[in-house]
Amino acid sequence: MEKLDILLTGVGGQGIILASDIICQAALGAGYDTKKTDALGMAQRGGAVVSHVRLGEKVWSPLIKESAADILIAFEKLEGGRWCGYLRPEGTAIINNQAIPPLSVNTGTEKYPADKDIRSIFRQRTKHIYFVEGTQTAKQLGDARALNAYLLGCLSALSPAIKVRDWKARLGERVPKKALEINLAAFDRGRKDIKNA
Amino acid sequence: MKILLSGNEAIALGAYHAGVKVATAYPGTPSTEILEAVARFPDVYAEWSTNEKVAMEVAMGAAYAGARALCSMKQVGLNVASDPFMAASVTGIQAGLVVANADDPGIHSSQCEQDNRFYAPFAKVPMLEPSDSQEAYDLMAYAFDISEKFDTPVLVRTTTRIAHAKSAVNVSGKRPSPGQASFQHDMGKYVMLPTNARVRCRVVEERSRRLAEYVESFPLNEVVWGKHRLGIVTSGVAYQYAREVFPGASFLKLCMTWPLPANLIQKFADKVAKLxxxxxxxxxxxxxxxxxxxxxxxxxxxxxxxxxxxxxIEQAAHKAGLLPKSFPVTPVRLPTDLPKRPPVLCPGCPHSGVFFVLSMLGQRTKGKNPKITVTGDIGCYTLGAYPPLNALDTTACMGASIGQAIGMAKAGVGEKVVAVIGDSTFMHSGITGLVNAVYDKANIALLILDNGTTAMTGHQEHPGTGVTVRGEKTQPVELEKLVRGIGVKDVRVVDAFDLKALRTNLRESLQSPELSVLIVRGPCAVQAERQTPEAVDAALCNDCDTCLLVGCPAILGGDGQVKIDETLCIGCTVCQQLCPRRAIAPESRKAA
Structure with a gap:
């Protein structure tokens, strides 16, 4: 049974917690032992969010060790770069091409890093870097909130142990009925984008 | 059947299957979801209590009357509840009383990092600690049984990575049919006059002795034998970390951590070379x-x-020579100028406008030598202490803003001291401070920021909202009437989004020679109805950046001209009101 440590990072309101919940549910359904834990901080909106998800035959710690995550999914670019040290050497980074500038950038005291700077952070660890247009695709499909389904689709292409229909069933359990169609389409697009990359 | 549960959800389900009848709490990270999960069971009475002390007393009363009761809180909540908690240890109970307490190591959302395990020996109360959600579920049945068998409250102590981590739980229990509650009068047990308390304290000593015997065979304390070179005693989430870091060692995992099983520990220690x-x-x-x-x-x-x-743990073990030297991965070098992302007030937050006005009036925006001193309290609004608002000078614990302001005024701070507190925190422990201010003639200005919810912990109801944890309507405690009833004469209610009214009233409050209370009212941005987003008219904007001083995440400055992110802006109009050139308006968006 393969072991998989997945770190999800981004900004509050991007649907990270729901995504990590769905990964765990899907892993449990596929017969894995699984644990997850989130770090949210104090802010109701706009704060940094990190979610650790682990699956394997037996999982002890809910927290992933630094330099040990097999996959890092960055819902937001800067937060991806910040947590890159958690990725294992030659692990896989899925980076959603969306910038949400922190307040210090808005007020002009700090600068948001350029894409090449974020890439060069990740290149220190791995050459398996996927820059994906999740937010853009979700918006085109009709709902920016389907970003998490898109990124789960990306993940599904990298973790064949969980079947596509199980992923979709778990999505169906957690996503509101009226948004399900868009979310399933976003999932398919994410899966396809990684396979074609 | 295996289901995925957080530690908090597992505690709630475990309590439910143990027959809990009454559950009480005040919200606090990371314990909040325990009561929220219990409240979903229709056959349990669940309440948000005014504060943790009341929560403990309500749970005590229920347990006295023969109903199993659960009281949950975060680590500093037990400080508030410690008075009845200590008393409950002395009186004991009739039906099980379980206190579920969640600590916050790392201080994700607290004012300190206290280790509440010390409450167990201090209060002479048995303590259980789960190491994952399965144990959290399983321990609840033991907790209620121990409580009744030994006539004592039981402390179930977790930490963030137990409370908020999710793992698989095999749910085996079923809810028993509840018995009929009845209080059995026993003056010697429940009336803690000194004559009775002295007797009860001897009972507690005897109880501790019996518990020390019981813990030796507590079924969830577990020895895992590996190599005998290294023996590790551990509990809680640290057990999980240790299992991962030391795959070959021997373990003594303790789920009951007060009293401690002295014989079990001694036997384990005897069999390992290093403990x-x-x-x-x-x-x-x-x-x-x-x-x-x-x-x-x-x-x-x-x-x-x-x-x-x-x-x-791995690095510490390398240094201590407990693990062979490893070859660490080259660390990732992050650019030193990577912008940080501290927590912020939301776009449209009802606290932003009043903090902006306070900061301007008090010349606080630069953060140096401000004219007005502001004592703060616990809630989202504590974030107003960060730049650019720089609006607060103190934050200690729930309700402290008022007492601190009184103290500063009495000590002789020149300008009128301002205390800032939220509505839920005022209900929790601000009322007694305000009574103190009236009684002892303190000339302070109190701002009650009334957003109609307990926002920071995730929008829980409180006595001012007129709604219970179950969503049922109830009599709201009205702030204005309450404050006037206490005897405050200068009471003003101001719209949180009306900068002019805020400025006028705040100025008058500061100048008035008596105690003044300003209720600043406006819905939490997360719950507020979205209005048309604002936009900047580029032709009128002259880059003065005044709007950036409000600290709204929807206002994008940085390079070039200010813009407003229409997906984030909820149209609260605060920036529109403060723009000196009237360059911000929802109409600008329509025109563009």
């Missing part, structure tokens, strides 16, 4: 084990501050 303790926060287990005369180490190489994780 260490791996525990988060203070050397609680280590200290008790050393007192037993057993040679042990732990905190000489494992940090006593902050959250642990497997990497920290």
């Amino acid at each position: 260490i303790v791996i525990e988060e926060l203070s050397p609680y287990l280590e200290g008790r084990i050393r007192e037993m005369g057993i040679e042990v180490s732990g905190k000489d190489f494992i940090p006593a501050l902050g959250e642990l994780n497997p990497a920290i």
Whole structure:
């Protein structure tokens, strides 16, 4: 049974917690032992969010060790770069091409890093870097909130142990009925984008 | 059947299957979801109590009357509830009383990092600690049974990585049919006059002795034999980390951590060459084990501050020579100028406008030599202390803003001191402070920021909202009437989004020679109805950046001209009102 440590990072309101919940549910359904834990901080909106998800035959710690995550999914670019040290050497980074500038950038005291700077952070660890247009695709499909389904689709292409229909069933359990169609389409697009990359 | 549950959800379900009838709490990270989960069971009485002290007293009353009761809170909540908690230890109960307490190592959302395990020996109350959601579920049945068998409250102590981590739980229990509650009068047991209390204290000593015998065979304390070179005593989430870092060692996992099983620990220690303790926060287990005369180490190489994780334990173990040298991965070098992302007030937050006005009036925006001193309190609004608002000078604990302001005024601080408190925190423990201000003639200005919810912990109801945890309507406690009833004469209610009214009233409050209360009212941005987003008219904007001083995440400055993110803006109009050139308006968006 393969072991998989997945770190999800981004900004509050991007649907990270729901995504990590769905990964765990899907892993449990596929017969894995699984644990997850989130770090949210104090802010109701706009704060940094990190979610650790682990699956394997037996999982002890809910927290992933630094330099040990097999996959890092960055819902937001800067937060991806910040947590890159958690990725294992030659692990896989899925980076959603969306910038949400922190307040210090808005007020002009700090600068948001350029894409090449974020890439060069990740290149220190791995050459398996996927820059994906999740937010853009979700918006085109009709709902920016389907970003998490898109990124789960990306993940599904990298973790064949969980079947596509199980992923979709778990999505169906957690996503509101009226948004399900868009979310399933976003999932398919994410899966396809990684396979074609 | 295996289901995925957080520690908090597992505690709630475990309590439900143990027949809990009454559950009480005040919200607090990371414990809030326990009561929220219990409240979903229709056959349990669940309430948000005004504060943790009341929550403990309500639970005590229920347990006195023969109903199993659960009281949950965060670590500092037990400080508030410690008075009835200590008393409940002395009186004992009739039906089980379980206190579920969640600590916050690493201080994700607290004012301190206290290790509440010390409450157990202090209060002479047995303590259970789960190491995952399965144990959290399983321990609840034991907790209620121990409570009744030994006539004592039981402390179930978790930490963030138990409370908020999710793992698979095999749900085996079923809810028993509840019995009929009835209080059995027993003056010697429940009326703690000194004559009775002295007798009860001897009963508690005898109880502790019997518990010390019981813990020796507590079924969830577990020895896992590996190599005998290294023996590790551990509990809670630290057990999970230790299992991962030391795959070959022997383990004594303690699920009951007060009293401690002295014989079990001694036997384990005798069979291993070296004994260490791996525990988060203070050397609680280590200290008790050393007192037993057993040679042990732990905190000489494992940090006593902050959250642990497997990497920290691994590095500590390398340094202490407990693990062979490893070849660490080259660390990732992050650019030093990577912008940080501290928590912020939301776009449209009702606190932003009043903080902006306060900051301007008090010349606080630069953060140096402000004209007005502002005592703060616990809630989202504590974030107003950050730049650019720089609106607060103190934050200590729930309700402290008012007493601190009184103290500063009485000490002779020149300008009128301003205290800032939220509506839920005012209900929790601000009322007594305000009574104090009236009684002792304190000339302070109190701002009650009334957003109609307990926002920071995730929008829980409170006595002012007129709604219970179950969503049922109830009599709201009205702030204006309450404040006037206490005897405050200068009471003003101001719209949180009307900058002019805020400025006028705040100025008058500061100048008035008596105690003044300003209720600043506006819905939490997360719950507020979205209005048309604002936009900047580029032709009128002259880049003065005044709007950036409000600290709204929807206002994008930085390079070039200010813009407003229409997906984030909810149209609160605060920036529109403060723009000196009237360059901000929802109409600008329509025109563009």
